Amino acid sequence: MCLAIPARIHQTADAETRLAVADVMGVRRKINVDLLRHESIAVGDWVLVHVGFAMSKISAEQAEEQIRTLQALGEDDSARGEAEGYAFGGVV
Amino acid sequence: MKFVDEFRESSIVRKVADEIRACVDPSRRYSIMEVCGGHTHAIFRFGLADLLPPNIDLIHGPGCPVCVLPMGRIDEGLEIANDPNVILAAYGDMMRVPGSRGSPLESKARGADVRMVYSPLDALRLAESNPERRVVFFAIGFETTTPATALTLLRARERGISNFFVFSNHILVNPAIRALLEMPDMRIDAFIGPGHVTTVIGCESYRFIARDHHRPLVVAGFEPVDVLQSILMILRQLHEGRAEIENQYTRAVPWEGNPAARGAIDLVFEPRESFEWRGLGAIPASGLQLRDEFGAFDAERHFGVTRRAVADPAEARCGDVLKGALKPHECPLFGKGCTPERPIGALMVSSEGACAAQYNYAHLKTTLTVGASDRDVATPSVDR
Numbered sequence: 001m002c003l004a005i006p007a008r009i010h011q012t013a014d015a016e017t018r019l020a021v022a023d024v025m026g027v028r029r030k031i032n033v034d035l036l037r038h039e040s041i042a043v044g045d046w047v048l049v050h051v052g053f054a055m056s057k058i059s060a061e062q063a064e065e066q067i068r069t070l071q072a073l074g075e076d077d078s079a080r081g082e083a084e085g086y087a088f089g090g091v092v
Numbered sequence: 093m094k095f096v097d098e099f100r101e102s103s104i105v106r107k108v109a110d111e112i113r114a115c116v117d118p119s120r121r122y123s124i125m126e127v128c129g130g131h132t133h134a135i136f137r138f139g140l141a142d143l144l145p146p147n148i149d150l151i152h153g154p155g156c157p158v159c160v161l162p163m164g165r166i167d168e169g170l171e172i173a174n175d176p177n178v179i180l181a182a183y184g185d186m187m188r189v190p191g192s193r194g195s196p197l198e199s200k201a202r203g204a205d206v207r208m209v210y211s212p213l214d215a216l217r218l219a220e221s222n223p224e225r226r227v228v229f230f231a232i233g234f235e236t237t238t239p240a241t242a243l244t245l246l247r248a249r250e251r252g253i254s255n256f257f258v259f260s261n262h263i264l265v266n267p268a269i270r271a272l273l274e275m276p277d278m279r280i281d282a283f284i285g286p287g288h289v290t291t292v293i294g295c296e297s298y299r300f301i302a303r304d305h306h307r308p309l310v311v312a313g314f315e316p317v318d319v320l321q322s323i324l325m326i327l328r329q330l331h332e333g334r335a336e337i338e339n340q341y342t343r344a345v346p347w348e349g350n351p352a353a354r355g356a357i358d359l360v361f362e363p364r365e366s367f368e369w370r371g372l373g374a375i376p377a378s379g380l381q382l383r384d385e386f387g388a389f390d391a392e393r394h395f396g397v398t399r400r401a402v403a404d405p406a407e408a409r410c411g412d413v414l415k416g417a418l419k420p421h422e423c424p425l426f427g428k429g430c431t432p433e434r435p436i437g438a439l440m441v442s443s444e445g446a447c448a449a450q451y452n453y454a455h456l457k458t459t460l461t462v463g464a465s466d467r468d469v470a471t472p473s474v475d476r
């Protein structure tokens with residue numbers, strides 16, 4: 001819960017719901033990007049996600065590094081489980 | 093173990109470990125607290141304490157939100173869930189945390205409608221799809237999860253949803269650090285600052301630690317080299333008589349944090365006068381409650397929750413471990429009455445809790461040899 005999960009934006013956010021489509025640990029889900037409203041978020045950008053919300057924009061290298069760290073900590077399965085559990089965006 | 097070895101044996105890790113050894117003053121002891129549960133997990137997972145000289149003591153701080161939640165709060169949440177009209181939605185981390193009459197999972201087995209969710213938006217969705225029920229979100233976490241709860245509440249208000257409630261157990265990092273620094277028996281020389289919390293609250297928020305308490309804090313990433321590098325930065329500050337806030341994790345943490353996330357928190361929440369922390373006691377302005385404008389969503393107001401103070405089991409030493417006064421394995425219940433499978437204290441539940449982290453990785457001690465020292469010989473053998 002304290003470790004963020006990297007996600008790659010696949011489709012930018014809907015203006016009303018602020019939900020973007022992203023690839024999160026190999027799972028395609030909607031995530032909320034409202035907290036990054038002051039930044040430009042484009043397709044292909046990486047963000048760090050906590051409980052369904054993108055909290056910061058990161059580089060591709062940093063995303064890769066974070067995925068490696070999650071793997072090394074043995075947290076990648078539970079991170080994937082969390083991403084799979086995001087049901088609020090409905091079926092993507 | 094491939095990744096762990098790769099990380100530990102990388103030349104950069106060795107280099108930083110060497111620099112640390114060259115830098116320490118053998119005549120003094122250093123107590124460095126990592127505030128974040130993610131760092132606690134990383135330190136045990138990678139066996140980082142073994143890479144350090146024996147006079148550097150890593151103290152595992154109160155940075156695991158389920159670990160510091162007092163039993164009474166769990167009981168209160170489960171009391172709400174006993175109402176047959178209520179669906180209690182909680183994060184997975186919460187499900188096995190023991191209250192005085194069992195965990196959320198055990199409540200569920202006894203018939204309460206407890207559901208696991210991965211996002212507060214999922215709890216809101218439950219409310220929308222079950223209009224005849226009342227859905228209570230058991231909100232926990234530091235500033236990493238609070239903005240998510242805040243935005244979910246804003247959304248609930250926008251959509252006029254009236255069967256959604258939040259039982260707020262959100263807590264703040266800095267009041268806890270302040271309370272630790274003000275404890276008379278506490279000796280912490282410096283802090284390793286939380287990585288992802290700082291992406292929200294920003295580095296400036298730690299200023300008081302340097303200014304009022306003359307302790308360094310270095311915000312760190314989660315890889316072994318990050319943690320070691322931050323320790324080196326701390327040692328340099330201590331030796332030069334400096335107390336500054338530094339950011340080792342610049343590649344992910346902007347100095348100013350995320351003002352939009354802080355704005356969302358401020359809009360919805362306000363500090364409680366005081367909040368009880370397991371092991372640390374009541375800490376002023378350390379917990380968040382819903383503002384009056386959001387009173388209609390406040391589970392505590394709606395369900396009239398009765399405050400309970402529940403003492404930990406007599407032998408459990410969770411409080412002392414949280415304060416760093418005791419190492420996890422020095423608790424008489426460690427690995428005996430209390431295991432990750434059957435936790436007595438919350439520090440055994442989450443991989444970010446010091447007891448679970450030490451228990452889970454105790455078996456690594458024999459396989460890891462890089463720069464090993466004998467300072468942790470007291471690590472128990474664990475029956476598994």
Ligand code: SF4
Binds near residue numbers: 409424427436438
């Ligand atoms: S071993 Fe269990 S009871 Fe003892 S301090 Fe750790 S969590 Fe608490």
